Amino acid sequence: MAPSRLAGRSLLEFLITLLIGLAPVACGLLVLALQVERKQEETAKVSAVEAVYAIDRVIDTLHGASGSVLGLAGRTCEEVLPALRQEAFKQPNVRSLVLVRENRGYCSSLLGNVDRQIDPGEYLNQRLRLDLRNVVTPDVPVLHYRIQEYPFGVIALNDARSLQAELLGFKNSIVLALQFGSDYLWATGSGIESQIPNHAEDSQRLVSEKYGYTVHAGYPHGHTWRMIRQASASTAPSLLLVGIITAAVAYWGLFRRRRTPAPPTV
Incomplete structure (x- = not known):
């Protein structure tokens, strides 16, 4: 076989093997990102419900x-x-x-x-x-x-400040704000809507059935990406190992076995 054709074939085999090895890594990272997003959305919903419960008790x-x-x-x-x-x-x-x-x-x-x-x-x-x-x-x-x-x-x-103390009890970097008409109160301040700390990601809104005020919950801009990077850093070694093993098995099954000469017949 000509050297150029051999080089081209080797390059093709390498690219195919690489793509096969990267597939589980990419799928794993995608699933991880979806899990982080879903968890944050669920946390925001639960936090809004718990905030309404806590503030309702104060107003009670x-x-x-x-x-x-x-x-x-x-x-x-x-x-x-x-x-x-x-x-x-x-x-x-x-x-x-x-x-x-x-x-x-x-x-x-x-x-x-x-x-x-x-x-x-x-x-x-x-x-x-x-x-x-x-x-x-x-x-x-x-x-x-x-x-x-x-x-x-x-x-x-x-x-x-007693309401703000209730809001300060929530963790996970979530931003909570109470709306009374056109005025807002959050854990570290108060004012109008434009002054509320950014909470655009996974934003939730819940109205108190008993008293009619509104709780806004969400995460600041860029929080989701930071959480995905943190989660990826801990799982990336495992995903890479799976990708390497997958690529090795694929290479052996698709290419290496074809090149192994058959044993001579007697």
Whole structure:
């Protein structure tokens, strides 16, 4: 056989063997990438459900505290202030309680006599409002929870850092954000939608059935690729070994056996 034809045949055999050896490696990496993507999506869904459960529990305490003092609304602030403060002190998630009469807050467990206009339209489902710039602590957002039996009502105020503490408990680099109307709160800050930390990958959205706020969950840009690289680094040696063995078996079965001369006949 001519040297050029022999070289061409050897090159063809090498390329075929290489492709056969790379097939299990490529398939393994593809399956790995799909598994990482599926796991992240499932984690985001579960995290959103767990976040709703955790935040609902915090708001449940506000609801309970508000309901327990609703009967005090309508009476003078001097008369009910001790009981109002005692109830606010009993609940660690309650920063203060405000009694409302005809949509005007008139008695606060924190400040005593007040006179503040209450606009129900500012509240999500007329129940929740995230105050990003309150007067008492302008750097700390406050969540307002409102119950109403017109003309009387109660507003329970919560230091939003307790909500942020719940969000900080989630790991796996997931970004969680709470949406109350047009305002957002996340583990390390608060603001409008454009300020939320990036969570575009495997993004999930879940609305609380009890209170109507929304939880957004997702991973920052590039997180999936980093996880795939980490997983690939640990599995690549095994995949390469499988590829080498597959290539060797294929080469022997397809080419080497053909070149082995038959034993001489007697």
